[in-house]
Amino acid sequence: MAEKILNFHGIGQIRINPNNRKTEKNKVLMRVRLGLLINFHILNDLNGSTKVKKSKIALEVVGAQKSFGQVEVLKAIDLEILAGERVGLMGPSGSGKSTLLNCICGIEPLDEGLIKVAGLDLTGLKHGELEKLRRENMGYVFQSFHLLPTLNAFENVEFAAQLVGIEKEERIRRVTDLFEQVGLSHRMDHLPNALSGGERQRVAIARALVHQPGLVLADEPTGSLDTESGSQVLELLKSLSSTLEVALLLVTHDHESTRICDRVITMKDGSLIAE
Numbered sequence: 055m056a057e058k059i060l061n062f063h064g065i066g067q068i069r070i071n072p073n074n075r076k077t078e079k080n081k082v083l084m085r086v087r088l089g090l091l092i093n094f095h096i097l098n099d100l101n102g103s104t105k106v107k108k109s110k111i112a113l114e115v116v117g118a119q120k121s122f123g124q125v126e127v128l129k130a131i132d133l134e135i136l137a138g139e140r141v142g143l144m145g146p147s148g149s150g151k152s153t154l155l156n157c158i159c160g161i162e163p164l165d166e167g168l169i170k171v172a173g174l175d176l177t178g179l180k181h182g183e184l185e186k187l188r189r190e191n192m193g194y195v196f197q198s199f200h201l202l203p204t205l206n207a208f209e210n211v212e213f214a215a216q217l218v219g220i221e222k223e224e225r226i227r228r229v230t231d232l233f234e235q236v237g238l239s240h241r242m243d244h245l246p247n248a249l250s251g252g253e254r255q256r257v258a259i260a261r262a263l264v265h266q267p268g269l270v271l272a273d274e275p276t277g278s279l280d281t282e283s284g285s286q287v288l289e290l291l292k293s294l295s296s297t298l299e300v301a302l303l304l305v306t307h308d309h310e311s312t313r314i315c316d317r318v319i320t321m322k323d324g325s326l327i328a329e
């Protein structure tokens with residue numbers, strides 16, 4: 055059987071050799087719990103100076119084009135987001151919002167144009183450099199949570215911090231702090247499947263912020279939350295982006311959510327229309 059690769063957006067990959075396993079899940083869990091990371095495909099040198107210098111421009115998109123088959127999904131998109139700036143992205147279903155986010159985080163390659171994150175052109179990066187940039191400089195809160203099912207809530211967040219080499223004491227402090235801020239201190243030892251959708255999303259938000267990235271991409275982060283916890287999450291994103299100078303690109307269908315944004319842009323049929 056071929057080697058299997060498990061992808062965790064924004065965190066990295068785990069490669070598993072199926073000829074040598076009890077069960078894939080248990081093996082991943084064991085490795086993560088023991089911190090051994092034997093087969094873990096860490097694509098950069100965690101000992102080196104890994105943090106990309108903070109750029110005043112967190113994100114630059116120039117003439118971005120992307121088609122799926124005959125369908126032009128992104129048509130010459132230009133967008134600039136400054137460090138610490140919060141930008142709302144709205145638009146009808148199917149207009150290309152998630153595709154733009156996937157291109158920004160390097161999951162989807164562009165057909166034309168360029169995307170720079172923290173001053174680095176994604177297309178010029180080798181695979182390992184791209185992984186490193188994503189893991190250290192971007193945070194993700196997507197429609198599906200991508201939590202590791204075999205790790206509890208605390209471990210899911212701690213794991214992201216561990217991957218960028220944050221020391222144990224600092225990790226525990228940061229994670230505990232974030233759980234307090236997302237209002238889940240009493241749920242830290244729960245596995246994801248023992249959390250509500252909204253609680254899972256709050257864990258995903260804590261995970262997206264624990265390594266203090268320069269840019270957070272959020273695709274309808276409050277879509278599964280009730281009004282009150284949605285509001286808490288938005289306020290949290292706002293206060294953290296202010297204090298840590300984290301730029302935020304927030305996709306939402308809800309005008310009310312854009313109250314935390316400095317500006318709102320709208321996408322229609324793959325183009326950004328006037329702000």
Ligand SMILES: Nc1ncnc2c1ncn2[C@@H]1O[C@H](COP(=O)(O)OP(=O)(O)OP(=O)(O)O)[C@@H](O)[C@H]1O
Nearest residue numbers: 122123125127145146147148149150151152153154
């Ligand atoms: N991998 C893919 N292959 C083919 N077509 C795709 C793919 N991903 C997206 N599309 C198409 O691209 C268009 C834009 O999709 P996208 O998910 O970016 O929209 P969206 O604005 O995020 O919509 P929503 O608000 O419903 O989440 C859609 O017509 C979709 O069907």
Ligand SMILES: [Mg+2]
Nearest residue numbers: 151152153273
């Ligand atoms: Mg979408």
